[in-house]
Amino acid sequence: MKYNRQLFKKFFLLALILNSLLFFAQDKPYWKEIQEFKKLDQTNGIPKKPILFVGSSSFTYWKDVNDYFPGKTIINRGFGGSRLLDLNNYADDLLDPYNPKQIVIYCGENDIATDNPTPAEVLERFKIFFEKIRSKYPKVPVAYVSIKYSPSREQFWPQMKELNESIEAYLKTQKRAKYIDITKVMNDENGKVRTDIFKGDMLHMKPEGYRLWTKVIAPYLK
Numbered sequence: 001m002k003y004n005r006q007l008f009k010k011f012f013l014l015a016l017i018l019n020s021l022l023f024f025a026q027d028k029p030y031w032k033e034i035q036e037f038k039k040l041d042q043t044n045g046i047p048k049k050p051i052l053f054v055g056s057s058s059f060t061y062w063k064d065v066n067d068y069f070p071g072k073t074i075i076n077r078g079f080g081g082s083r084l085l086d087l088n089n090y091a092d093d094l095l096d097p098y099n100p101k102q103i104v105i106y107c108g109e110n111d112i113a114t115d116n117p118t119p120a121e122v123l124e125r126f127k128i129f130f131e132k133i134r135s136k137y138p139k140v141p142v143a144y145v146s147i148k149y150s151p152s153r154e155q156f157w158p159q160m161k162e163l164n165e166s167i168e169a170y171l172k173t174q175k176r177a178k179y180i181d182i183t184k185v186m187n188d189e190n191g192k193v194r195t196d197i198f199k200g201d202m203l204h205m206k207p208e209g210y211r212l213w214t215k216v217i218a219p220y221l222k
Contacts, residue, residue, distance in 0.1 A: 030086055033079040034093045041097055050075040051221060052098050055106035056082045058148065061204050068214045072221055075100070083111040084125035091132040102222040103133060104180075106145040108167070112159050119163040126167055130174070143178040143220050144171060145213075148186060149193050152202035180220055185212045 050073045053059050059078025066074050077094055079086075084107050087094065095103075107129075111122045126144075133142055144167055147160045168179040186209065188194050195202065197209035205213075 028089070030079055030082060030090065034090050037077055037079075037093070038097075046098060047073045047075070048099075049073075049101040050098060051102045051104060052095075052100035053078060053104050053106075054087060054094050055145075056080065056110050057204060058109070059106050062210055065210075068210060069218060069221060078106065081110055082107060083115065084108055084122060084129055085111065085115075087129050088125060088132065091129065095133060095136050100137070100140060102141045102143065103137070104143045104145060104217070104221075105129070108163055109147045109150070109153070109160065112147070112156050112163060113153050119159050119166055122163050123166045123170065127170065130170075130177075139176065141176045141178070141222055142171075142174075143180055143217075145217065146179065146181045146183055148205075149183060150203045151193060151195050151198060178220055180217055182213050182216050185216050 053062075053065065053074055053076045055078045057078065057080035059065075059076055060080040062068075062076060062078070065076050066072070075098055077098075087105075087107055108122055108126060111117060111125060112119070130142065133140070146164045146168075149157050149160065153160075164181075164183070168181075171177040171179045186194055186197065197206055197212065198204065199206055
């Protein structure tokens with residue numbers, strides 16, 4: 001009887017520990033979004049050698065991205081509001097399942113706008129993620145889509161410009177790595193950012209914005 005009580009206590013303690021771990025995991029930012037990706041993979045399967053899009057809401061809202069690039073198979077794993085910090089936290093979940101032929105990244109805008117770090121600090125976050133990719137996929141081409149200049153975040157444009165330039169310079173030192181500048185195509189004839197291609201929040205884009213991106217990104221896709 002005493003043995004049964006001790007065994008029950010052990011099982012009860014183990015259940016408490018497991019429940020606590022699950023609670024803290026669920027409390028982790030974007031945990032639910034990552035679980036949704038896993039459900040999608042189980043339901044739909046994973047195509048062979050896709051192009052993997054990872055990053056923040058500018059990719060998240062590009063739900064029909066495959067329609068913009070006929071003949072390409074793209075898995076979109078952007079999750080809204082994410083920072084490079086979050087990509088680093090979930091690197092295994094975002095990278096391991098897909099065995100991609102190419103990885104395309106849009107992230108860093110939210111780092112600058114929400115955490116108040118220096119561009120140099122965000123560059124280090126990017127380097128960490130790039131190194132995580134290289135540790136898993138040494139020869140897979142990587143492309144980084146530059147941070148757009150969202151009108152609602154105009155106060156951060158100088159930091160975003162500095163970050164774009166530093167990431168571009170870093171990628172020039174890396175093999176099989178490209179920097180895709182989408183900032184110029186989003187300007188009007190006077191060199192000003194077009195507000196008409198943004199939704200009312202002046203942060204996320206209308207389809208016209210994505211059409212402009214497509215013209216620039218398409219030549220880089222494998």
